[in-house]
Amino acid sequence: MIVESLAVENLAVDTLAMHMSDGLITPRASVLFCVVAVIGVALAAWRARTELTERSAATAALVTALVFALQMIDVPVLPGVSSHVLGGAVAALLLGPFAAALCLTFVLTVQAFVFADGGLTALGANTTVIALVGVAGGYGTAVALRTFFARRDAATPHDTALHDTVSPTARTFTIAFAAGCASVFAAITGFVVVYAMSGATHMPLSTLAYLYGAHAPIALLEGLVTGVVVVAAAGATHTRLMATLGFAALGVAGILSTVALSTFTADTPDALEAATLRGCEIAPTDTPRASRTGNCMARHVREHRLADSVLADYTVGGQEGSTGVAGTIGVLVTVAFAGTGFRALTRRREPVLHLELPR
Secondary structure, three states: OEOOOOOHHHOOHHHOOOOOOOOOOOHHHHHHHHHHHHHHHHHHHHHHHOOOOHHHHHHHHHHHHHHHHHHHOOEEEEOOEEEOOOOHHHHHHHHOHHHHHHHHHHHHHHHHHHOOOOOOOOHHHHHHHHHHHHHHHHHHHHHHHHHHHHHHHHHOOOOOOHHHOOOHHHHHHHHHHHHHHHHHHHHHHHHHHHHHHHOOOOOOHHHHHHHHHHHHHHHHHHHHHHHHHHHHHHOOOHHHHHHHHHHHHHHHHHHHHHHHOHHHHOOOOEHHHHHHHOOOEEEOOOOOOOEEEOOOOOOOOOOOOOOOOOOHHHOOOOOOOOHHHHHHHHHHHHHHHHHHHHHHOOOOOOOOOOOOOOO
């Protein structure tokens, strides 16, 4: 039975994950992009070390927890297909691109080792695509738009109606919205490049079009979430921002992931999974788990090595309805892990301002 986009749920999608899984790219490509990720993250850590303070390190840890919580929530984007926001643009606009790259790296590491989400051998590739390319795409778009608005304002007389057409809040939202959308498409483009360089299997043009089309709705949602968060944070004091981020991360993980969206999309594959499953066939085997054959990208995907761990698949011991508990544990683990990492990079100095969005 050939599995197409509307029937991928019949193909044991539990061996796949929100991100690239083990076996999706070749071992040589896994090693290559592990090296790329290590170099990129090391450079980001070096640059972030000159900017982080004890105060900003605590904020960065809470932003990391919020990104983790947001990535837990899958929303339907097509019939039988779901997806989730990445959070790269949110982190980049709140923390700056270098700390944001570390933020996403911490999230991907916790997901891979604690929740069996994203292959261990593909961690370098996932980090390259999401933490480096996605963050760079979102932040670069924000900088470009901010420069455009600044130059337009400089060329427009202050006493004209055009100068006051867009309010500072609307302008901030526009920049953040565009950055969020761009970060998703940058990450998808990064995945396409990584997969093409791995030479695992051929990616048909129809699958390429499906990949971008399936992520178009989530790009819009990413832009909306980024815009709302950045606008809300723009006028907040540091204490209020810290409290809001903490409550938001725990609230999203503990409430929304359990009640609002998790049950609805629990058995539907992620958009990336759905794209890689196109063209797959199920081959009967003597093992309980079906084998994939056919001309599909996920043909060589393997089950996660930690698939039997306690918090695998964002549940506690595989129990139904425990996603909220698992998510809350994940938020706390992420805060502790990211807080330790950011604190290790902290220097006692005044913070350096990043992208100045209009308030």
